[in-house]
Amino acid sequence: MLSERARQIKPSPTLAIDSKAKAMKAEGLDVINFGVGEPDFDTPENIKEAAIKAIRDGFTKYTPVGGTDKLKDAVTGKLAADNGLEYGRAEVIVSCGAKHSLYNAMQALLDPGDEVIIPAPYWVSYPEQVLLGGAKPVFLKTLEEDGFLLTASAFERAITKKTKALILNSPSNPTGSSYDRPALERIAEVAVKKDIFIISDEIYEKLLYGGARHVSIASLGPEVKKRTIVINGVSKAYAMTGWRIGYAAGPAELVKAMTAIQSQSTSNPSSISQAAAVEALKGPQDSVRRMAAEFDKRRRRIVEALNGLGPVRCAAPAGAFYVFPNTRALYAKSPEISSSSKLAMYLLEKARVAVVPGDAFGDDDFIRLSYATGIEQIEKGIERIKAALAAL
Numbered sequence: 001m002l003s004e005r006a007r008q009i010k011p012s013p014t015l016a017i018d019s020k021a022k023a024m025k026a027e028g029l030d031v032i033n034f035g036v037g038e039p040d041f042d043t044p045e046n047i048k049e050a051a052i053k054a055i056r057d058g059f060t061k062y063t064p065v066g067g068t069d070k071l072k073d074a075v076t077g078k079l080a081a082d083n084g085l086e087y088g089r090a091e092v093i094v095s096c097g098a099k100h101s102l103y104n105a106m107q108a109l110l111d112p113g114d115e116v117i118i119p120a121p122y123w124v125s126y127p128e129q130v131l132l133g134g135a136k137p138v139f140l141k142t143l144e145e146d147g148f149l150l151t152a153s154a155f156e157r158a159i160t161k162k163t164k165a166l167i168l169n170s171p172s173n174p175t176g177s178s179y180d181r182p183a184l185e186r187i188a189e190v191a192v193k194k195d196i197f198i199i200s201d202e203i204y205e206k207l208l209y210g211g212a213r214h215v216s217i218a219s220l221g222p223e224v225k226k227r228t229i230v231i232n233g234v235s236k237a238y239a240m241t242g243w244r245i246g247y248a249a250g251p252a253e254l255v256k257a258m259t260a261i262q263s264q265s266t267s268n269p270s271s272i273s274q275a276a277a278v279e280a281l282k283g284p285q286d287s288v289r290r291m292a293a294e295f296d297k298r299r300r301r302i303v304e305a306l307n308g309l310g311p312v313r314c315a316a317p318a319g320a321f322y323v324f325p326n327t328r329a330l331y332a333k334s335p336e337i338s339s340s341s342k343l344a345m346y347l348l349e350k351a352r353v354a355v356v357p358g359d360a361f362g363d364d365d366f367i368r369l370s371y372a373t374g375i376e377q378i379e380k381g382i383e384r385i386k387a388a389l390a391a392l
Contacts, residue, residue: 009128013360017344021354032381034369035354037173037322039239041294044287047238047276054275063268066259067094067247071274074281075247082205083216085230090252093259094277096269098203098233098246099125100262105199105229105248106133108257114164116199119150120362121324123173123201135164139362144315144326148175152186156194165197168217171204174361174368175324176317178208184217188224198228203246204320206237206288209296212318218249226251236320237288238280243273295321298371298378305382306369309389321372324358328365334392340364351388353381 017035024031054060066072072089079085095101102125110116110133118126120139127137140158142148155166168187171178179187191198198217205214218228233246248258268274299316302323306314311329330337337343340357344367347353358366371378 005132008131012124014124014356017348017354017356020348024348024352029352031348031352031354032373032377032384033354034371034373034381035356037236037320037370037372038241039236039291039321039372040374041239041287041291043239043243043276044280044283046283047240047279050279050283051243051272051276054272059271059275061271063271063274065263065268066255067092067269068271068274068278071245071247071278071281074278075249078281079216079230079249083214083230084219085216085225085249087249088252091255092247092249093255093262094245094247094269094274095258095262096246096266097235097244098201098231100244100266101231101233101246101248101258102126102199102201103129103132104258104261105231105250105254106130106135107261108254109133109165109197109199109229110135111164113162115160115162116164117155117158117166117196118362119148119168121148121172121174121358121366122167122362123169124360126167126169130167136162138163141363147315147318148172148177148324149179149183150187152183152190155187156190159190159194159196163194163196165199166191167199167201169201170214171208171317171319173204173320174322174356174358174366176320176322178212178318179215179217180212181215181220184215185220188217188220191227192221192223196227198224199231200228201231203231203233203236205232207292207295207321208319209292209299210316210318214319229254234277234280237291239287239291240273240276240280243270243276245269245273245277295371298373298375299323301375302369302371302378302382305378309382309386321370323369323371324361324366325369326365327358327367330389333389337392340367343367347385347388350391351384353384353388 229250314325
């Protein structure tokens with residue numbers, strides 16, 4: 001009965017882990033959830049007030065499919081100020097979250113037989129969305145010793161006559177890695193030379209640490225800009241995950257196609273959420289800086305704690321709010337934890353700690369923990385993990 005498309009798509013492992021952890025909590029179990037990528041901060045008051053005002057003003061009807069002019073202008077203003085990118089309204093679309101923006105881009109870009117290069121480890125939805133677009137995901141393994149960064153030479157070697165696009169995520173989920181300008185310039189040079197499109201997911205750009213600065217690959221010149229769709233949104237930087245507002249900026253022809261696809265699927269994003277997003281992008285940014293500073297404290301503590309777990313090895317991420325520790329040395333200790341999936345299940349059942357197995361991201365040697373939770377929870381969770389591993 002089901003289509004071939006439906007049969008080949010897997011549900012999100014991160015959401016599955018989160019659902020199981022929440023179900024256990026509902027049963028009265030004390031579960032520490034390092035699984036989901038959601039800030040534990042509340043949406044800032046000025047943003048909530050903008051939404052309340054929109055409701056009171058009756059701004060509760062349909063809007064243009066691709067977003068209101070006010071929000072498009074806020075997006076273009078943000079891209080100009082933060083990223084040195086100039087776009088017009090016709091080059092911007094607002095969607096129901098950055099995931100929806102990515103989906104629209106894949107649907108508008110890809111045909112059966114196309115190949116899309118995805119550096120691994122990767123966010124779990126990239127390959128599934130490529131498959132939904134009828135194309136083939138081509139995984140290109142990156143190395144821990146290289147900071148999980150794609151090199152231009154590896155990128156060029158992976159290109160075939162069927163290669164249509166590269167997905168680039170910086171800062172990265174799950175590794176927290178971030179590309180500097182020279183690395184991006186080398187990748188951009190290959191993309192332009194080989195005429196490869198770039199899908200640049202920049203949703204974590206505001207969450208960088210240790211003096212690192214975000215660079216959008218689209219800002220590196222007109223030739224790479226016309227081959228790039230920039231994906232971003234308000235979920236992570238402004239603690240607005242439930243508001244479901246993402247946006248994309250790129251060539252007008254592609255944005256027009258994405259808008260047509262959206263018109264036949266979801267129509268416009270929530271009018272109220274769009275009003276809130278205008279305030280997020282144009283209002284005070286103090287809350288973003290405070291949240292990033294707190295994440296930095298948590299980042300340093302969780303890295304230190306994980307590196308104290310004997311054979312576990314954890315590099316400090318440059319951005320986002322995830323750590324991706326190497327747990328391969330644990331797998332020989334017991335059949336119970338001989339893979340990342342088994343380790344994740346063991347920790348959930350025995351330690352009441354939710355983590356996401358690395359095989360969901362394309363690398364079984366690792367697990368992912370989100371530090372979008374308080375220091376006290378981090379300390380408690382690591383102690384539980386330590387005790388569970390000692391019991392093997």
